[in-house]
Amino acid sequence: MAAPDLHTFTLPNGLRVVLAPDTTSPVVGVSVHYDVGFRSEPEGRTGFAHLFEHLMFQGSESLEKLAHFRHVQSSGGTFNGSTHPDYTDYFEVLPSAALERALFLEADRMRAPKLTQENLRNQIDVVKEEIRLNVLNRPYGGFPWILLPPVLYQTFPNAHNGYGDFTDLEQASLDDCAAFFDTYYAPGNAVLTVAGDFTVDHARSLVEKHFGDVPARATPQRPSFAEPPPQSELRGEHVDPHAPLPALALGYRMPDPINELDAYLAHLVLASVLTEGDGSRLQQRLVHKEALVTDINAGAGLFGPFEARDPDTFSVTAMYSPEVSADRILSAVDEELELLAATPPTEQELAKVTTRWVSSLHKEHDRVVSRTLALGSFQLLYGDPALIYQLPERFAAVTPQDVAGAAKLLRPDSRAVLQVTPAGGAE
Numbered sequence: 001m002a003a004p005d006l007h008t009f010t011l012p013n014g015l016r017v018v019l020a021p022d023t024t025s026p027v028v029g030v031s032v033h034y035d036v037g038f039r040s041e042p043e044g045r046t047g048f049a050h051l052f053e054h055l056m057f058q059g060s061e062s063l064e065k066l067a068h069f070r071h072v073q074s075s076g077g078t079f080n081g082s083t084h085p086d087y088t089d090y091f092e093v094l095p096s097a098a099l100e101r102a103l104f105l106e107a108d109r110m111r112a113p114k115l116t117q118e119n120l121r122n123q124i125d126v127v128k129e130e131i132r133l134n135v136l137n138r139p140y141g142g143f144p145w146i147l148l149p150p151v152l153y154q155t156f157p158n159a160h161n162g163y164g165d166f167t168d169l170e171q172a173s174l175d176d177c178a179a180f181f182d183t184y185y186a187p188g189n190a191v192l193t194v195a196g197d198f199t200v201d202h203a204r205s206l207v208e209k210h211f212g213d214v215p216a217r218a219t220p221q222r223p224s225f226a227e228p229p230p231q232s233e234l235r236g237e238h239v240d241p242h243a244p245l246p247a248l249a250l251g252y253r254m255p256d257p258i259n260e261l262d263a264y265l266a267h268l269v270l271a272s273v274l275t276e277g278d279g280s281r282l283q284q285r286l287v288h289k290e291a292l293v294t295d296i297n298a299g300a301g302l303f304g305p306f307e308a309r310d311p312d313t314f315s316v317t318a319m320y321s322p323e324v325s326a327d328r329i330l331s332a333v334d335e336e337l338e339l340l341a342a343t344p345p346t347e348q349e350l351a352k353v354t355t356r357w358v359s360s361l362h363k364e365h366d367r368v369v370s371r372t373l374a375l376g377s378f379q380l381l382y383g384d385p386a387l388i389y390q391l392p393e394r395f396a397a398v399t400p401q402d403v404a405g406a407a408k409l410l411r412p413d414s415r416a417v418l419q420v421t422p423a424g425g426a427e
Contacts, residue, residue, distance in 0.1 A: 006386055007200050008379070011208065013216035014188025018375050018385045019203050020195040022368075028196035029372030030102040031091035032110065033380045035191075036184035037084045037308075038162030039225055047127065047164015048172060050083040052180055054123040056090065057081065059114035060105075068105055075101055078369075083162070085308040087380055093369045096197035100206050103194075107210035110187060115177045124169050131163055139242040143420055144249035144315055145302040151236035152251040152416035157225045158311060186217035193376035193385070196368050226310060229253040234416045239423050245294065247420035248326050249317045250333065252410045254300060256310040258382060265394055266402040267314050268305055270410075271298040272353040273345055273403060274316070274336070279352075281336050286318070292329050293318040306374075309381060314410065326419055330412070340407035344400030358392040365389075 007019040041048040059065040072079045077094030092102040135141035146161050153159040192211065194203050230253075240247075255263035274282045275298040286292045296318040301307050318329060364370045365388060375385040 011212055013214055014219060015211055016191045016379060017207055018193040018379050019200055020375055021198055021200055023197050026096045026197050027093060027368050028096045028099045028198055029091060029093045029368040030106060031089055031193045031372045031376045032106050033087050033089045033191045033376040034185055035189045035380055036088055037086040039085050039157040043156050044168060045172060046161050046168045049088060051123060051127050051169060051172060053081045053083045053088050054126060055119060056109055056113050058119040060109035061112035062108050071101055071105060084303055087377060089373060091373060099198055103206050103210045107214060111214045115174060117174055120174060120177060127164060127169060128166055135163060140247055143247060144317055147238050148249045148251045148416060148418050151234050151418050153227060155227050158227060183220050186219055187214050188216060188219035191376050191379045193372050195372040195375060230414045232413055237419045237421060240420050241423040243420055243422045245319050246322055247319050248329055249315055249418040251416040252314040254312045254314045257312050258309055266398050266406040268300045269353055269398045270403050270406040271300055274298045285336060286332055292324050292332060293320040295319045334412050337407045337410050341404050344404035350400050354395050354398060357395045361392050
């Protein structure tokens, strides 16, 4: 996929800007990525990065509460935000005539969100209800993204619950919010992306008009979250009161997503070889032939690929009958990995997988919202937004030997094993 016309520049206050014009459809996407995710939140404040994302929608310097929603929706647009391990993003997709409105909205809350005690208490309650709905009262809630990291990782940034503990959330104060904003929401810690139907000169002038006077602040030193991989198999168990069947999650450390990208891509391809489609290795053996599991999946990144710096996680998850032992499933997975490590997949098997990856990337980047968010995150994480257009050919270049090498790294003596047991149904 050839890279489109990309323009990047940096404002005097440090804000990095990516412009990606495309006049094929009269819509425009605007996103702001801040270089802070839940791995950056302070110890004792689990869930704070996600809580702060909520607060950014509660009014700003020039706008009352809910005004952001009203201005976007009255323009025929959509909006949202999300918190990831290493960044938080905010976006709008609107008719191209409303570009300035979106830029004003993002600049206004970058300048000064409305941090009040009322907004804080209200959003703590909203986040707690979200946790109840998505984790505490749902079968397999938090599986595996909340439950697996504390088994695989040792340090607080990598192991803690990014959704948040109720006690920690309740203790969040306005001083915490102000300090978090001052530290991480500086323009020099952010990337603004505009993609879609606009002219570069006009968009640049609007960006300078609305963001140019946002005061510069010191940019935080980004810490390394590196920690050594496990030196033995680590095991953990979670009793789930709502789960109808036992579940199993295996977690492995992956190559550095930023500095070892091609090795990282080989792991993504390996995940597809293992579990994507009825013809995949683990689907064939564990679901269809031996009926050891009812469902099995593999993937890179607990939130998906390309969303975190090092360290990142390769996971295999399965649901299975109580009559089947977890160790039997582990043995079958290990045998399939050993077989792949010793005998690489055929060119035909690999071509099916890489073709699906290439096709999905083309389809994803055809959508303005996906393209806008990908350009912003790749500028933030990789320093190169154009890299998203190189991914299809880099996926296509993954060889059978690369996949075999990735399989060889997924060792039973350097992984985490999490068992989810239904309440009252211990093995």
